[in-house]
Amino acid sequence: MLSIAILLGSFVANAAMFTPSDSAKDAALYSHIVSRVNEIQSMDKTTLTENNKADLRKELKGMKKQAGGLDKRVYLSVGAVIIIILLLILLLR
DSSP, X not given: OHHHHHHHHXXXXXXXXXXXXXXXXXXXXXXXXXXXXXXXXXXXXXXXOHHHHHHHHHHHHHXXXXXXXXXXXXXXXXXXXXXXXXXHHHHTO
């Protein structure tokens, strides 16, 4: 029983750190987003009009949404881990 809890605990600890291998397309998209954000950060925005600034904000928000979809990690809260362990204990008795 204790070995199952230890095994599950180590699995849960490693689940948050496990990242599946990204495809080449995701890696290329990520590098494009990073380079574009760096380019926007280095721009002189004082000479831009309000419309251009709004367009940049929209572009950055869109890239943030795209980049959010690239994260493929699995997160488990402490409460979820406790519930899983308790269910396993109850089911394996």
